[in-house]
Amino acid sequence: MxxxxxxxxxxxxxxxxxxxxxxxxxxxxxxxxxxxxxxxxxxxxxxxxxxxxxxxxxxxxxxxxxxxxxxxxxxxxxxxxxxxxxxxxxxxxxxxxxxxxxxxxxxxxxxxxxxxxxxxxxxxxxxRLGPDPLRTQALPPSDPDAAWARIRRSRTSIAALLMDQSVLAGVGNVYRAEILFRHRVDPFRPGSSMRIGRWQQMWDDLVVLMHEGVRTNRIDTVRPEHTPEAMGRDPRRDDHGGEVYVYRRDGQPCLVCGARVRTRELAHRNLFWCPRCQPRFRSRAEAARRLR
CATH class of the missing domain: 3.20.190.10 (MutM-like, N-terminal)
Incomplete structure (x- = not known):
């Protein structure tokens, strides 16, 4: 889509x-x-x-x-x-x-x-739509706080919330996977466990990435040090185009740490993530139990 x-x-x-x-x-x-x-x-x-x-x-x-x-x-x-x-x-x-x-x-x-x-x-x-990162200059401008109000109250995974158009409008499977990777967020972390500072960083990043997507008509999410030219690797070959970290790269080595990218179905869509760069989130109570 x-x-x-x-x-x-x-x-x-x-x-x-x-x-x-x-x-x-x-x-x-x-x-x-x-x-x-x-x-x-x-x-x-x-x-x-x-x-x-x-x-x-x-x-x-x-x-x-x-x-x-x-x-x-x-x-x-x-x-x-x-x-x-x-x-x-x-x-x-x-x-x-x-x-x-x-x-x-x-x-x-x-x-x-x-x-x-x-x-x-x-x-x-x-x-019925959540704020759109591409309408920050529109009247009225999109407000990330409206999305945050939904996220911070929900036990649903942040990966599922990012795809919910009533929470955040315009983000699809590619931007969802890539923004979570870029901010080292466990996709299965409950929205209510997120912190507002991390959310604001993710929103600001989406604004930049998606505006660049409008300009170039493709999705590029890798930082300069991870481009094919910088790493001496072949460009990505995929009908979606663009250079990405994890989307549709299941089983391939992570461009940052070398671990194998994983995939799993979530809400009827394939989710992609790196288990090393996006380690499993554990609540304070869960972490305390593991130390006993």
């Missing part, structure tokens, strides 16, 4: 292509046909993302709400000389002239959600 940086990158691309322009809206597949006809000819006023949700704001007061889910894709093309026939199951197509005698085109396929909604319905979706 695309992580938050991908949705924010898409919002930027869609805004660049369509914001301020009148759009033709169709549904070649037919599943969005009624809504497409209703908003055909409106002007896109903005495109924005909250976590893994993307919204197109329209001049008639409606919003197109898109959640890509596991299989959704949105292909955005600029400066197309002629509008081609749709290929595959295109749920929604946007087309506009780009002012240069060519066209901008966006095709949405396979999304879990593609709905025409009101402002009240959009606000309801957003209210």
């Amino acid at each position: 695309p992580e938050g940086h991908t949705l924010h990158r898409l919002a930027l691309d869609l805004g660049d292509a369509f914001a301020g322009r009148q759009v033709r809206v169709t549904s070649p597949q037919g599943r969005f046909a009624e809504s497409a006809a209703q908003i055909d000819g409106t002007v896109v006023t903005a495109a924005q993302a909250w976590g893994k949700h993307l919204f197109l704001d329209l001049s008639d007061g409606h919003h197109v709400h898109v959640h890509l889910g596991l299989y959704g894709t949105w292909a955005v093309h600029r400066h197309v000389p002629a509008v081609p026939e749709p290929v595959g199951q295109v749920r929604m197509r946007l087309v506009t002239g780009d002012g240069a005698g060519t066209f901008a085109l966006a095709d949405l396929r396979g999304a879990t959600a593609c709905d025409l909604i009101t402002t009240e319905q959009r606000d309801s979706v957003v209210e």
Whole structure:
């Protein structure tokens, strides 16, 4: 499933292509046909993302709400000389002239959600989400204290909490595994055992890493001393791209300590961690019992 940086990158691309322009809206597949006809000819006023949700704001007061889910894709093309026939199951197509005698085109396929909604319905979706590290400069800005309030009261593992979009919006499996590794946190540690200082460090790190993900359109989490060039190793080969410490590296040596990276299913997703760099958390009571 695309992580938050991908949705924010898409919002930027869609805004660049369509914001301020009148759009033709169709549904070649037919599943969005009624809504497409209703908003055909409106002007896109903005495109924005909250976590893994993307919204197109329209001049008639409606919003197109898109959640890509596991299989959704949105292909955005600029400066197309002629509008081609749709290929595959295109749920929604946007087309506009780009002012240069060519066209901008966006095709949405396979999304879990593609709905025409009101402002009240959009606000309801957003209210259910936790703070988004990529919206720190938005109005209102995302507040990490809102996530901390949920984390510090929960006995659920920090790894599961980081993937709960009502706690923290936009973080997926890759950023979850990598942020825990970078801060040497046991993934199975209860949220209530965390300290606010550690959480603030993790949040600040996510803000930097995810903004860089938007800029480069890939996830890179290794520090300069652990890049392929610095270590003399081959670059990572994976369809997700980017250089990472533990994600999808199960059985391989940790780039920091050499221990074998481990994996285990948690909440229906594969979790990756280094058992040496992220040692098991023991409460004070548990540690005292072990010393007896």
